[in-house]
Structures are given as C-alpha cells and as structure tokens.
Amino acid sequence: MSSTMSYLKQQLKKNFQTYAIILAMVVIWILFSFLTEGRYIGPQNISNLFRQMVITSFLAVGMVLIMVTGNIDLSVGKLAGFVSVIVARFQADIWFNYIPNHELLTTAFSVLIGIGVGTVFEIIQGYLTAYLNIPAFIVTLGGSWVLSGGILIITEGKTIPANQPLFSVIAQGYLSPTVGWVVSALIILFSIFSMLKSRRNKIKYGFKPLPMVLEVIRLVALSVLIAIYVAIVNRYNGVQIPVMLLAVTAVVMSYVSTNTPVGRYAYAIGGNREAARLSGVNINKNVFKIFVLMGLMCGISGVVLASYVGYGTIAAGQGYELDAIASTVLGGTSTLGGVGTIFGAIIGSLIMASLTSGLQMMNVPAAWQYVLKGIVLVVAVYADVYLKKNR
Amino acid sequence: MVLSAPVKPLFIQRMKNMLNDIILDIRNVTKEFPGVVALDDVSFQIKRGEIHGICGENGAGKSTLMMIMKGVYPWGSYSGDIIYEGKELKLENRSIRQASDEGIAIVYQELTLVPNMTVGENVYLGREPRTSTGINWNELFANTQQILDKYHLEIDANELVKNLGVGKMQMTEIAKALSENAKILILDEPTSALSEEETERLMGILRVLKSHGVTCIYITHKLSELFEIADTVTVLRDGRVITSQPTKQLNEEMLIGHMVGRKMKERFPKSRRKPGKEIFEVQDLHAIDPGDSTQNVVNGVSFNLREGEILGIAGLMGSGRTELVSTLFGEYGKIRSGKVLLDGKEIEISSANRSMRNGISLVPEDRKKFGLVLIQSIQKNISLANLDQFSKWYKIDFMAEIKATDSIAEKLAIKAPSLSVLCETLSGGNQQKVVIAKWLLSDPRILIMDDPTRGIDVGAKYEIYKLMNELAEKGIAIIMISSEMEEVIGMSDRIMVMCEGKSMATLEQNEFNQERIMALATGC
Numbered sequence A: 001m002s003s004t005m006s007y008l009k010q011q012l013k014k015n016f017q018t019y020a021i022i023l024a025m026v027v028i029w030i031l032f033s034f035l036t037e038g039r040y041i042g043p044q045n046i047s048n049l050f051r052q053m054v055i056t057s058f059l060a061v062g063m064v065l066i067m068v069t070g071n072i073d074l075s076v077g078k079l080a081g082f083v084s085v086i087v088a089r090f091q092a093d094i095w096f097n098y099i100p101n102h103e104l105l106t107t108a109f110s111v112l113i114g115i116g117v118g119t120v121f122e123i124i125q126g127y128l129t130a131y132l133n134i135p136a137f138i139v140t141l142g143g144s145w146v147l148s149g150g151i152l153i154i155t156e157g158k159t160i161p162a163n164q165p166l167f168s169v170i171a172q173g174y175l176s177p178t179v180g181w182v183v184s185a186l187i188i189l190f191s192i193f194s195m196l197k198s199r200r201n202k203i204k205y206g207f208k209p210l211p212m213v214l215e216v217i218r219l220v221a222l223s224v225l226i227a228i229y230v231a232i233v234n235r236y237n238g239v240q241i242p243v244m245l246l247a248v249t250a251v252v253m254s255y256v257s258t259n260t261p262v263g264r265y266a267y268a269i270g271g272n273r274e275a276a277r278l279s280g281v282n283i284n285k286n287v288f289k290i291f292v293l294m295g296l297m298c299g300i301s302g303v304v305l306a307s308y309v310g311y312g313t314i315a316a317g318q319g320y321e322l323d324a325i326a327s328t329v330l331g332g333t334s335t336l337g338g339v340g341t342i343f344g345a346i347i348g349s350l351i352m353a354s355l356t357s358g359l360q361m362m363n364v365p366a367a368w369q370y371v372l373k374g375i376v377l378v379v380a381v382y383a384d385v386y387l388k389k390n391r
Numbered sequence B: 001m002v003l004s005a006p007v008k009p010l011f012i013q014r015m016k017n018m019l020n021d022i023i024l025d026i027r028n029v030t031k032e033f034p035g036v037v038a039l040d041d042v043s044f045q046i047k048r049g050e051i052h053g054i055c056g057e058n059g060a061g062k063s064t065l066m067m068i069m070k071g072v073y074p075w076g077s078y079s080g081d082i083i084y085e086g087k088e089l090k091l092e093n094r095s096i097r098q099a100s101d102e103g104i105a106i107v108y109q110e111l112t113l114v115p116n117m118t119v120g121e122n123v124y125l126g127r128e129p130r131t132s133t134g135i136n137w138n139e140l141f142a143n144t145q146q147i148l149d150k151y152h153l154e155i156d157a158n159e160l161v162k163n164l165g166v167g168k169m170q171m172t173e174i175a176k177a178l179s180e181n182a183k184i185l186i187l188d189e190p191t192s193a194l195s196e197e198e199t200e201r202l203m204g205i206l207r208v209l210k211s212h213g214v215t216c217i218y219i220t221h222k223l224s225e226l227f228e229i230a231d232t233v234t235v236l237r238d239g240r241v242i243t244s245q246p247t248k249q250l251n252e253e254m255l256i257g258h259m260v261g262r263k264m265k266e267r268f269p270k271s272r273r274k275p276g277k278e279i280f281e282v283q284d285l286h287a288i289d290p291g292d293s294t295q296n297v298v299n300g301v302s303f304n305l306r307e308g309e310i311l312g313i314a315g316l317m318g319s320g321r322t323e324l325v326s327t328l329f330g331e332y333g334k335i336r337s338g339k340v341l342l343d344g345k346e347i348e349i350s351s352a353n354r355s356m357r358n359g360i361s362l363v364p365e366d367r368k369k370f371g372l373v374l375i376q377s378i379q380k381n382i383s384l385a386n387l388d389q390f391s392k393w394y395k396i397d398f399m400a401e402i403k404a405t406d407s408i409a410e411k412l413a414i415k416a417p418s419l420s421v422l423c424e425t426l427s428g429g430n431q432q433k434v435v436i437a438k439w440l441l442s443d444p445r446i447l448i449m450d451d452p453t454r455g456i457d458v459g460a461k462y463e464i465y466k467l468m469n470e471l472a473e474k475g476i477a478i479i480m481i482s483s484e485m486e487e488v489i490g491m492s493d494r495i496m497v498m499c500e501g502k503s504m505a506t507l508e509q510n511e512f513n514q515e516r517i518m519a520l521a522t523g524c
Helices: A002-014 A016-035 A043-068 A076-098 A103-130 A136-155 A165-172 A177-204 A212-234 A241-259 A261-271 A273-278 A283-309 A320-330 A342-361 A366-390 B007-020 B062-070 B097-102 B119-123 B137-150 B166-179 B196-211 B223-229 B252-260 B321-329 B352-357 B367-371 B378-390 B398-411 B428-441 B458-473 B485-491 B514-522
Strands: B022-033 B036-047 B051-055 B079-084 B104-107 B184-188 B215-219 B232-237 B240-246 B278-288 B296-306 B310-314 B334-342 B360-363 B446-450 B477-481 B494-499 B502-508
Touching: A002 A016, A016 A342, A016 A366, A043 A076, A043 A212, A043 A241, A043 A261, A043 A283, A043 A320, A043 A342, A076 A103, A076 A136, A076 A283, A076 A320, A103 A136, A103 A165, A103 A283, A165 A241, A165 A283, A177 A212, A177 B398, A241 A261, A241 A283, A241 A342, A261 A273, A261 A283, A261 B378, A273 A283, A273 B367, A320 A342, A320 A366, A342 A366, B007 B022, B007 B036, B022 B062, B036 B062, B036 B079, B036 B215, B036 B232, B051 B062, B051 B223, B062 B104, B062 B184, B097 B104, B104 B166, B119 B137, B119 B166, B137 B166, B166 B184, B166 B196, B196 B215, B196 B223, B215 B223, B223 B252, B232 B252, B240 B252, B252 B458, B278 B321, B296 B321, B296 B334, B296 B477, B310 B321, B310 B458, B310 B485, B321 B352, B321 B360, B321 B446, B321 B477, B352 B360, B360 B428, B367 B428, B378 B398, B378 B428, B398 B428, B428 B446, B428 B458, B458 B477, B458 B485, B485 B514, B494 B514, B502 B514
Parallel strands: B036 B240, B051 B215, B051 B232, B104 B184, B184 B215, B296 B502, B310 B477, B310 B494, B360 B446, B446 B477
Antiparallel strands: B022 B036, B022 B079, B232 B240, B278 B296, B278 B334, B494 B502
16 A cells, blocks of 8 residues: 555656646636635536637647747647638638539538648748758748738638537537537547456566556546536536547557657757767658647648638637646646646646636626736746756 | 853864864765765865865765855755854845855856856946946946956956856955955866866966965865865765875875765776777868858868777867867768768768667766756656657657666666656766666667866766767767866767867877877867
C-alpha cells in the first residue's frame, strides 16, 4: 500500500500543474454555480459550454505542438475562418449547381475541401518557416493578412449560407441518449482493454506493472466522469457530435505527441534545438510536419465553424488564434518551447469557455468580459511561475 | 541584552581572527535540503590576501558553499556562522547586489557578459556612472581602462566583448568584480574553458591581484593549478571538510586521496588493447566557416584512424580542433577540398544524420548547449538519437525503449534515482555519461569525443577513461580532443597535434612528451 501512496505522491508532484489547472476549473464552476443559483451547471448550459469550446480547442490542440517546437502560429484563426467561407462558397455555388441532390456527397466533399485548404496553406507556411528559416511569427502574421484578404475575396463582403441539414449535423448534431450510453460503454471497454494490454506488455518485458488497485481506481474515476457527463447532457439534447469529434482528435493528437517519433522530436527541438540537431534529428522536416498537423487542425476547425454558425462571414475566425494561444498557455505550454500537453490545452480551452459562459450568464457587459478574461490569463500564468519557483 | 550567552565565544573568536588577519571564517556551517545534507558542519578559515584553493568532487558541496556566499541561500537558511571582516555576514535573498556591496564577487564558470556590449559597458552594467541627464560615458570608459591597466589585463575598454577570446572575457569579468572593490574574489572553475597559455596568463594575473591584497577563493578540478598558485587548499567531500592546510604540506596523490577518499594509484587506467586495421582516413582536408567563406576553419588536416585505438587530438584553444571534428560530423564547416574515406571508400559528409548512418558519432564539447535537452528525462535524452530503433510504423515501442536505455545506463553507471529524472538535475559527470550513453546506443564504429572530461570531477573522469578503454577494446575507434596535456598523453595510442587549423604531426606512443607536443602546437 505504501508503494501505491508513494506512486500517487510522485504523480501528484510530476503532474502538479495539470492538477492545479483542473482545480482552478472546478473552482470557477463552483463559483459561477453559486452566483447563478445553480443554472450554470444545468444540462443546457453544460451542453452549450462544451459545444462552444470546440472550435478554438481544435486550434489549441494544434498550437500546443507548434509552441512546443518553439514556434507560434498567428494565422490559425483566420485560416479556420478562410476554410469556413471556402466551404460555404462551395456549398452555396458549386455543389448546389452540379450535385444538388447528393447530401452525403456534398457534405463529404465539403469536409475534404475544408481540410485540404487548411493543410495546403500550412504546408506553405511550414515550408517558409522550416526550410527557408523565416521566423514563424512573421510568416504567420503575413499569412493572416493574406487570409483576411482571401476571406473578403471569397465572400465578396457578403454572408454565404452553409446550412445543408446533413452538413449542419457536424457541429449541431447530437447522439440519441441510448447511442450516447452505448458509445460511452464502448470507450470504457476500450480503456479496460488497453490497460490490460499495456500491463501484459510490461510483464512481457520484465517490468513491474503498477499496482492493480491504482489502475482500477483510475478506470473507475474515468468511467464515473464519462457517466456523469453523459447523464447531464442526455437531460438536454444528448452527447454533442462536435464534442465527440474533438475528443477523438485530442486523443489522436495526444498519441502523436507522446508515442511517435515526430512528437518526441518536437519536444526535443523545443527543449534544445542544437542538441536535437546534433542527435541526428532533421529539424526542418519535423518542424514542417508539425505545421502540416496544424493545417489539419485548422481545416477541421474551419469545417466545424461553418457547420456551427451555418454560414460563412467576413468576420469568421477573427481573434481565434489568440484564444487558442491563451488556452494553450493556460494549459501549461511554455512560450519558450519544449513543454506542453494536449490535455492541458483542452482544459485551458474549457476554462476560457467556462469564464465566457459564466460571465454571459451573469449579464456582464462584453467590455468587462474582455477585461476579466485578460486579467485571469495573466494572473493564472503568474501563479504558475510563482508556484514553480516556490515549490 | 546585546550580548546574549551563546554569542560570547563568537566574540572571542572575532578577536582571534583580527589578530591572525582572517578575512573569512566559516564556522560549523550546515545546510540541509530535503533528504540531503549538502554541507555538514563545515569550518575553515581564509586569510586576507591569500589564494585559497577549494577542491572536491562534484556534489562535494562547493557550489552550495558558493551559493551561500552569494546570498542565494540567505542567512538563516543554514545553521552555523560566517564571520567576514570581523562581523557576521548576513546576506538576504532579495538582492544579489548585497554580496557585491559587501565586497564578495564571484566569477562564474559560465561567463555572464553581454557579447554585443563593450568591455566598459559590461564592467559597469547596472551601475553606470551618471551625469544629470544620462550615462557619463567618459567616466565609465576611463574608470574601466584604469582598472584594466592597474592589474595588467591588456584589454581595451572600448572593445566589444564578442571580439574577445574566452580568456579575455574572463578577465573582463574579473575587472568587473574589481571595479566593485571586491575584497574576496571567488573563481569557480576559471580555467575549464581556457587553453594552457590562457591559464598561464590567468595565473599571472592572480599573482598581481594577490600583490594588491585581494583575497581569492579558487575552485578547481585541476590539481596542478592548485599546486601552482594556491597558498592553502581546502578539500571538501560529501559536504564535509576533509582537510584545510597549506599547499606546501600536500602532494597531488594526497590531494586526490582526500577528494575521493581512497588512494588512487593511477589517474589513467591501463588498457591492453591492440589497434586493428585502418577504417577511417582524412586526406588534406580544407573547410571554411559556413557563415563566412573567407574564414578557413580547417586548413589542411590529414590523419588515419584504426579500429580499437584512441587517437588524441592536442592543440591550443583556437587551433581548430573542435571545428575539425564538427566538420567531420557534418554539422559545421563547408568542405572545400580533401577527402574523407571510410573503409577505403570516399564518403559524403552532409549532416549529423548521415554521419550517424555511417557509424560516426560525436560527443560535443559543450554538453549543456549541444549534448542534452536539459528539461527532458535521462531516458528521453538517451533515446533521442536512436528512436528509429524502437519505432515501427511511426509508433514508439516504450517497453523496448525503456529496456535499452535501462541497460545502457546501468552499464555506464549513471547515478540517478530513476531514468525519468531530468538531466538538468544531474552532476556534470553524470550528464556527460548520458551524452555518451546516447551515442553508444547508436552503436557507432567511430566515436568522436570533444573534451569529454571538461568540468567533471576526478572520480567521474576516471570512470570515463575506463569506459573509453573498454570501448576501444571492443574495436570502436575513438578520436579524443583534450585540453589537458596529461590526459591526452595518458589515454591516447597516437596523438595528432593541431595548430591554426592544420595537422602538424601525428606522434606514436614512444614519441609522446609534453615539450614536443607544446612545440608542435605553437610552432606554426
């Protein structure tokens, strides 16, 4: 039992920052629940809150790796916006004229075009940054202006509808309560399976696996969280499809960041570029790859954005890049590179959304919402710096 | 109640100190960290105007002691007393200026100058003389030059620091300390980056300082320097003072014995290796600086390398040793002419990655800057160059990775609670072992080691020497650059001497002698 305790202690110390930020989130939720007499954690608000965080969360997920390599991408908001107006334009003019009655096809094409455009743009920016050594700050600042122009050109200053019913499901759909429960049961089963597999693998290599108690506690905690969440949102409309999408994307990207060479190299490049280079890591190629991943995220984010609002507008994606960067930093990603997790960024994004939602619910004027959010960001990062120094 | 009871013996001690002219009296200082006693009842005295050497293995407590002297660990965070100039030294954490104001200055191991500023600006950084409207530049440069000249430092106050060599940068740091009227100058490993010539100059300057009454605390791993310059030597081991006595009463063997706690028969382990067939050859290599094509960094180097031998490269700082090996590794100079042959076939040299695939590895000179990702774990650092070994279909097999890193770490006896410990927390010797482990895992045929024992303690050095011998016995060809004459003579099968980017000669073991090597290194 003592080994279990010491393991817990060690984990707590190691992931101190993660726990601190989760704690901060819980505090925010409790605070707003009191201030709104419980409406804040009602099913409708919880459901909307999670839906609202999705679009910037995709960007934050990609931004983590960009920042881990020591770069930054200021164009992601505009890129998501550009993708959304492209998708809207295709739906309004092209699909409508050439394949009017194939809803499944047009939706599939919209998604592919969106992701394609996002990826291609980041391929260009990634090439300029990684191979031509132009600072990412400059490349992506220029990129965001180019995209601003692009949005105006595509929209011609007008609002374009993107509201075919099937396409709208991407960001506005819900799983029926039964399906929701089935999916969560599958996720839990999968977790049990992968836990057992990893234990078997450890034993095969002659390592001592963690005490079974711990693994069970972890699984139970995860299952309870999922169950509570599903129970709450099922009382409104059900599990939100965009949230599912985000969860899948985050898991995949998290896997990429920890279990693949590309991810490992990203952290090494950000941690010490010269040491990585002298260890035979191809810096250019790996930074480029991270930009391509960012493009993928921007594409997905743009498609969800178009589906979420139902049209493409000239203001699409305005300022999202800063929300994404703020979420990432709140989630513990270092602005100097080398440090950061996908999970942290998701929590950071959730905190930003929770604040916005709570302040809106309390009818705080928009101007003051900005002021408060700004203060929270800076104070949170200061608290992190302070705790690190005085631990 | 000014004099409470326990203070009284201290008072008597102060009187004694004044009589014996003790400037710094460290009495029963104990400093604990959770789980570790860094300093354990440390007591010794430093006389005014002497050069006081402090030596000890890494982790012996030298740095902790220096941190206390600088106020990083403030008064009250340790027990015991430090009596300085007859009164108790009470440094606070808030300002690092306080130690300087008291006249205690530290010249750090890593230089802390701003390269794009002049010597004068650096010397007065943060306390520039003022006029009513701004900085009094005339006074600043005049004062700086006066200090530089007074102590024969031979530096122009208007020179940009980045144009100075390492040795002169260090002297600039010393000038900075002196401009703050330092009474005690603490030099932490001052010669670890200096050539023998520059070291000699530094020694000369320290003697000048001594003649001006400045007290010096000289921390070093290089024992020969202590015998050359120190009046008194204090040896620390595991946080305790082992001895503190006049240098005259000591010899090198005794000192090493005190440091490691055992008599060390030999500083260089014996090896029974037999070099095999030739595998690598460099013919008349010329290379230029990649940033400045007018600069020749390698200017005619030829040598060959056999399986299972250690080829030492000797030369002064600036002789192009590091430039040569970085160029051979594919990460520095642009090759203009000459050939590099591996197994008799000419190879192309373009990047670290390609060199690795050719079986060539480089343990770089500056491990913190080029060797390690300090904020990552030991395990991640070791596997960084070898992820391909553990990856299938873009997926890292963690278990295989852990198994491989565990076994290599054990073989090299890397001392750490676990391999998930961050490299920044390791001692210099262990950090160097991590870098070596990384390269051994890549299974090299040729291992280039650029000053592999720089800044690490005697015990760890010995382990690294032993490791090098083992590797050579297994048939790995090692190229070793060394700044220490004894090391290069003690370890090498053959020695190539370089001067100004040229290879002067390659000496066989029976031709090794210090005078010959020095003559070649300076004879171009």
